[in-house]
Amino acid sequence: MNPSPGPMAVGTWAWGDRTGWGAQPDEQELEKAFTASLRAGINLFDTAERYGAGESELILGRCIARTRDPVRIATKFSPLRSQWRPRHLRSALEGSLKRLGVGRIDLYQIHWPTRFSSIGIWMDALADAASDGLIDGAGVANYSPDQVRTAFDLLARRGLRLASVQVQFSLIHRVPERNGMFALCRELGLTLLAYSPLAMGVLSGKYDSGALPGGENRRSFTRERLDALRPLTALLREIGRGHGKTPSQVALSWVIAKGAVPIAGARSGAQAEENAGALGWRLGEEEIRALEEQAERTPGGTN
Numbered sequence: 001m002n003p004s005p006g007p008m009a010v011g012t013w014a015w016g017d018r019t020g021w022g023a024q025p026d027e028q029e030l031e032k033a034f035t036a037s038l039r040a041g042i043n044l045f046d047t048a049e050r051y052g053a054g055e056s057e058l059i060l061g062r063c064i065a066r067t068r069d070p071v072r073i074a075t076k077f078s079p080l081r082s083q084w085r086p087r088h089l090r091s092a093l094e095g096s097l098k099r100l101g102v103g104r105i106d107l108y109q110i111h112w113p114t115r116f117s118s119i120g121i122w123m124d125a126l127a128d129a130a131s132d133g134l135i136d137g138a139g140v141a142n143y144s145p146d147q148v149r150t151a152f153d154l155l156a157r158r159g160l161r162l163a164s165v166q167v168q169f170s171l172i173h174r175v176p177e178r179n180g181m182f183a184l185c186r187e188l189g190l191t192l193l194a195y196s197p198l199a200m201g202v203l204s205g206k207y208d209s210g211a212l213p214g215g216e217n218r219r220s221f222t223r224e225r226l227d228a229l230r231p232l233t234a235l236l237r238e239i240g241r242g243h244g245k246t247p248s249q250v251a252l253s254w255v256i257a258k259g260a261v262p263i264a265g266a267r268s269g270a271q272a273e274e275n276a277g278a279l280g281w282r283l284g285e286e287e288i289r290a291l292e293e294q295a296e297r298t299p300g301g302t303n
Contacts (some may be wrong), residue, residue, distance in 0.1 A: 016055025032269030040276030048076035057099035074107035127158035141166035169194035197262035252278035
């Protein structure tokens with residue numbers, strides 16, 4: 001993968017998913033999100049074999065087939081107890097290629113670390129896939145800093161450079177700043193891809209009116225926790241007014257200012273356009289400091 005993936009990626013976790021996301025938009029609406037993202041200059045789309053049981057890759061593949069614009073794909077292999085050998089990664093990769101309708105993946109990632117298989121097994125499998133021309137870049141997701149360094153060293157022995165690490169990161173989840181992940185990425189020249197940069201939509205302020213998240217998100221964001229976050233979403237709204245931006249755009253701009261690439265989910269053209277509104281401007285240092293101080297004051301806000 002090009003070492004510069006652009007300032008933002010599009011997350012397709014919810015594309016084709018029937019659990020925990022409420023009403024699923026039809027494919028026509030998802031294609032509008034795809035097209036609007038490309039129009040805004042955002043052409044890296046992040047998916048995985050497990051998203052929607054493969055449906056996310058299928059929908060993305062059909063969108064790609066209908067455009068002439070350049071598209072970059074990041075997808076993931078999910079190591080399971082039933083998928084713990086190198087041949088399982090190759091089989092999963094071939095399945096992803098077929099669903100996406102492409103001959104090569106720009107960024108192929110190991111979705112998470114496991115206790116039942118070594119990092120070396122997967123790094124060798126990634127290096128083999130790269131040697132065979134099936135992937136351009138290799139990445140890992142949800143690894144600890146020590147695991148990332150191990151993966152980097154093992155790939156380097158095979159002549160392949162680790163391109164990225166994907167971890168959760170937002171104003172209310174700043175673990176990568178505290179556990180050394182950002183420092184390691186700077187040291188090794190890795191791109192940090194930030195998933196859930198809006199904390200499942202909570203930082204957009206859409207729940208301030210009293211509504212609750214649906215599905216699985218309700219367990220993470222109770223009414224009490226959402227109430228505790230209101231001062232932060234109010235500050236996002238206040239700062240946004242000064243720039244003519246929405247709370248979501250401010251929260252995404254903060255992630256970019258920290259040096260990460262936010263993976264912003266988009267299920268409609270309007271949502272994709274709003275995400276793109278985080279680009280082309282910057283938060284001031286005082287605004288960044290004010291947001292972080294408010295986040296620190298939020299109970300359970302910066303775990």
